[in-house]
Amino acid sequence: MREIHLIDSYILNALYAGICVSLIGGGLGCFVIWKRMAYFGDSLSHSSLLGIALGIALGINTTIGTFIICCLFAVLLVYLQSKRILSNDTLLGILAHSSLSIGIVSISLLNKRVNLDSYLFGDILTVTSSELLWFVFATIFVLIVLSLIWNKLVLLTINENIAKAEKVNTNLIWGVFLTLLIIFVATCVKIVGILLVTSMLIIPAASAKQISKSPVQMAIFSSLIGIFSIVLGLYSSILFDTPTGPTIIMTLVIIFIVMFPISRFIKI
Amino acid sequence: MLIKSENVSVVIGKKEILKNINLEVNFNDFVTIIGPNGAGKSMLLKCLLGFFKPDNGQIIKSPDLKVSYVPQDFISDKFMPITAYDFIKLNKEFNKKEIHDISEEFKVDHLLDRQISNLSGGELQKILLVRSLIERPNLLVLDEPTQNLDVSAQMGFYRFLTQIFNQKDLSILMVSHDLHMVMSSTKKVVCLSNHICCSGEPLAITKHPEFISLFGHDFANMMSVYKHDYSHQHEGDSFD
Numbered sequence: 400m401r402e403i404h405l406i407d408s409y410i411l412n413a414l415y416a417g418i419c420v421s422l423i424g425g426g427l428g429c430f431v432i433w434k435r436m437a438y439f440g441d442s443l444s445h446s447s448l449l450g451i452a453l454g455i456a457l458g459i460n461t462t463i464g465t466f467i468i469c470c471l472f473a474v475l476l477v478y479l480q481s482k483r484i485l486s487n488d489t490l491l492g493i494l495a496h497s498s499l500s501i502g503i504v505s506i507s508l509l510n511k512r513v514n515l516d517s518y519l520f521g522d523i524l525t526v527t528s529s530e531l532l533w534f535v536f537a538t539i540f541v542l543i544v545l546s547l548i549w550n551k552l553v554l555l556t557i558n559e560n561i562a563k564a565e566k567v568n569t570n571l572i573w574g575v576f577l578t579l580l581i582i583f584v585a586t587c588v589k590i591v592g593i594l595l596v597t598s599m600l601i602i603p604a605a606s607a608k609q610i611s612k613s614p615v616q617m618a619i620f621s622s623l624i625g626i627f628s629i630v631l632g633l634y635s636s637i638l639f640d641t642p643t644g645p646t647i648i649m650t651l652v653i654i655f656i657v658m659f660p661i662s663r664f665i666k667i
Numbered sequence: 668m669l670i671k672s673e674n675v676s677v678v679i680g681k682k683e684i685l686k687n688i689n690l691e692v693n694f695n696d697f698v699t700i701i702g703p704n705g706a707g708k709s710m711l712l713k714c715l716l717g718f719f720k721p722d723n724g725q726i727i728k729s730p731d732l733k734v735s736y737v738p739q740d741f742i743s744d745k746f747m748p749i750t751a752y753d754f755i756k757l758n759k760e761f762n763k764k765e766i767h768d769i770s771e772e773f774k775v776d777h778l779l780d781r782q783i784s785n786l787s788g789g790e791l792q793k794i795l796l797v798r799s800l801i802e803r804p805n806l807l808v809l810d811e812p813t814q815n816l817d818v819s820a821q822m823g824f825y826r827f828l829t830q831i832f833n834q835k836d837l838s839i840l841m842v843s844h845d846l847h848m849v850m851s852s853t854k855k856v857v858c859l860s861n862h863i864c865c866s867g868e869p870l871a872i873t874k875h876p877e878f879i880s881l882f883g884h885d886f887a888n889m890m891s892v893y894k895h896d897y898s899h900q901h902e903g904d905s906f907d
Contacts, residue, residue, distance in 0.1 A: 433747045550758040557744065557754070563718050564736030564808070565758060611748045612782070 410637070412531050413523040417629030417647070419538040420590050420599060423583050425622025426545050428604035429614065430576065433556045437601050438488060439476075442495035443581065444596035446472040447588045448502030451518055456509055462533065465585040472498060473577050499593075521592030521644035523633070530589070537586050541579050548572050553614050591644040599625065602651040609662035624654055668693055669732050669806050669838055675714055675724035677707070684710050685721070686862040692806065696838040699849045702859035703881060708842040709739065711859065712810055715840070735804035737795050739811045739842075745784040752779040755798040769797050772834070773827065789820030793827055800835065807831070809841040813848075821845060825852050846882070 431440050447465040454464025472494065479490050506513050517525070526534075545552075551572050555562040562569050587596045607620035632647030639646075671691035677684045684707040692698055700708050713719040715726055716736060749757075755766055770776040775793050783791060792812060799807055809828075813821040825848045832839055843849050849856060850869045857866040864877035872878050 429747075433744055553747075553749075554758045557747065557749075557757075558738055558741055560718070560738040560810075561736060561741075562758075564716055564734060564738075567758070608746060608748060612750065613753055614747060614749055617748055 408528075409524055409526070410633070412526045412528060413633055413643070414630065416526045416531055416534050416590055417523060417633060418626050419534040420583075420587050421603065421625025421629055422538050422622050423541045423579075424587065424599045425603060425607075425620075425625050426542070426618040427576075427580055427583050428600040428621055429607075429618050430552065430556060431580070431600045432604045432608065437597060438491050440580065440584070440600050441597040442476075442491040443469055443472060443584050444588060444593045445495040446498035446502075447584055447596075448518060448593055449498045449505065450502075450585070451588070452502045452505035452509065455506065455511060455513065462530075462585050462589065465588055466581060468498070469581040469584055470578075473581060517592070518588065519592050519594055520642055521588070521590050521595060523590045523643045523647075526589070534586055537582055541582055544575060545579060548575055549615075552576055591647060595644050595648050598648045598651060602648070602655050603628070606651070606655040606658045609658045624651070628654060668727075669696075669729050670715060670734075670840075671727050672711070672715060672721075673725050673727060675711070675721045675726065677710055677714065677719070677721050683861060685714070687724070688859075688863060690715075690857060690863070690866075692838055692840050694805070694838060695836070696840075697832055697852070697854040698838075698840050698857060699853040699855070700840070700842045700857045700859050701844070701846060701849060702864075706860045708859055709810055712808060712840075712842060716808060732806060733802070733804045734806045734808055735799035735802070737792075737799050737807070737809045737812050740814055741791065741795060742815070743783040743786065743791055747784070749783055750779065751775075751781055751783050751786065751794045754783050755779075755794065755801060759798075759801050761801050765801065766797075769800055773797060773830065787820070788815045788817075789823055792816065792820075792824055796827065796831065800831065805837050807837055807839045809839065809843075811842050811844060813843070813845055821848060828852070 431437060446468055450465030450468030451461045452464075453459075453468055454461035457464065476490065476494060479485075479494075480487060485493075503515070506515065514522075551562065551567045554565070555567060555569050555572055559569055562572075583600070584596055587599055591599050603625040604617065604621040606624050607617045611617035611620055628647055628650040632650035633643060635641070635650065636643040636646035669692050672688050675688040676686055688711060690698075690711070700711065702708050710719065714721045716734065717726070752766065755761075755770075766779075767776065770779055773793065773796075775790070775797055778786060778790055778794060783794065786794065795812075796807075812828075813824050816824060825845075828839070828841075829852050831837075841849075841853075850873075853869055855866065856869050856872050858864040858872055858875070858878050858881065860877075860881060864881065865872045865875035867875075
């Protein structure tokens, strides 16, 4: 057991970064659940390793590298989907694992000392102040854009044809949503790691669903549950000296399970 | 005229889905499109609504056309928590009174606070119809609205639709498979099989040779026992 100094700047940075990720993930995660895109989110985060490799190779910020590769991934996926050669999940499986493998092989060929573990499982405690600034900007940007398209996106999620008939530019709205999702993955990979990005999207939203009565409520509860898990997970990981990312996800899972009995009594 | 298609054709691959379709919907029309599977019914609606650009021909819309649409196989997602009321007002310019008035008028006000995932198929379709009436459309487009309903819910739905048609100042364009119901509640039937086989008053088209070849003699004979009961229609209706 270690003594905890909450004033330590790296812990504070980790905390703020975690809160940013929860705020973005809360809203986006609801749509991932409603649209049954869990596997898409997962594949997107797998492809981000290739982005990290790209970032290292070009000597640019890995977050920007991830953003570029995730965009390419999404465009490629939408293109292949329109060709209707293979089913969605097969396509996702092929794309996800090929880009993950290419990413790992490229990193090993680059001959640079890279701690793969930290990308796979995340290392929230290494967040620097300049990265934190990036997260804050990303969070504000995503939240503003999401609130602007919210009603149209909810309608589109419920039924695409009704949205079209009511003059919603469905392609534009959907494209904006995917871009927000990519921004989320690019920032979140650093915090919780590739393998756990999907959990940050899905588990808080799934927990929130059980006590919510409206889409907005679900997004807010989802963000709050995310923040709570980040705080508790971070604290526990330092207390028990366990890996931070997985500890946060474990906290999320425990909250998810606890929600079942709670939701019987509370439906706000 | 509210909306019309002029020589609309759609070719997908080598198949001609729609062939020179000329269809017009006027004020206070109740038009139903019937036809076998793959006849291009939904495609015709897509062209009219502007979801799909036809390969040939054009869609002409009246400047004051205000369309509202009730889709095919609408299934509520049980993962999204949303009440019927929130769903009705979603993305609409509305006022509370209007929603409550319409809901009371059509006796669905007791459903407003329920989650749409807990509504039965028939209740959900009524909520969809109420939603489509907000913002006062003058054309209601329905694509096989009763596909997921059992027979008694289907009858309830058509009664509801007839009530809307009689009380609101709007036209209805519907794609339907329920020939029995169509014959008894529609003013005009268009029989589509990639081209328009025949169109006209329900009873008249059952005597049309192309209708008989599509649906068979037995059916055509059975249909002729139906009669429609619009008070404003009896005059000059030679089939009564």
